[in-house]
Amino acid sequence: MSLVKRTDRLPFILDNVLNADWFGGVATENKIGYNTPAVNVIENDDEFTIELAAPGLTKEDFNLELDNDVLIISSELKKESTDEKSKYTRKEFSYSTFKRSFNLPDSINTVDVIAEYANGILSVKLPKKEEAKVQPKRLIEIS
Structure with a gap:
């Protein structure tokens, strides 16, 4: 059984219309104020591992929630800088x-x-239950 990615994105055509830059800028995949980091999902015999690329953040910037069988990884980061000039x-x-x-x-x-x-x-790291792990090959004796 594999890990299933849920998508919260809009349908392709609607997504392009609503996220288009109507003010003459260059529309990119990384929208202003909304970035979706790349994810690797790795499965081995004992566990699944989700690797999420988020450079520049700290561990305090993340929020991980487990709601029933749904893992939600989120982050919200606000920065403000002020540059005082003449008037x-x-x-x-x-x-x-x-x-x-x-x-x-x-x-x-x-x-x-x-x-x-x-x-x-x-x-x-999402460990598998013991019964879900790959069991070694064994011989069964007939009685």
């Missing part, structure tokens, strides 16, 4: 937020989920 003040705001959701299979041991953040990568 005016210029303010620049930076607001960035994202939310990624994953439907977890029943085979995940949700009690032992751990997360760590290092070198711009958030790693979430």
Whole structure:
């Protein structure tokens, strides 16, 4: 059983219309104020690992929630800088937020989920339940 990515995005055509830059700028995949970090999902015999690329953040910037069988990874970051000049003040705001959701299979041991953040990568380890792990090959004796 695999980990299923939930998408909170709009349908392709509607997404392009609503997120288009109508003021002459260049529309990019990273919209102003809304970025979706890239994710790797790795499965081995004992666990799933979700690696989320989020350079420049700290571990305090993340919010991880487990709601039933849905893992939600989100972040909200606000920055404000002020540059005082002669007779005016210029303010620049930076607001960035994202939310990624994953439907977890029943085979995940949700009690032992751990997360760590290092070198711009958030790693979430989702261990499998014992009965879901690959069992070694064995001979069955006939009685």
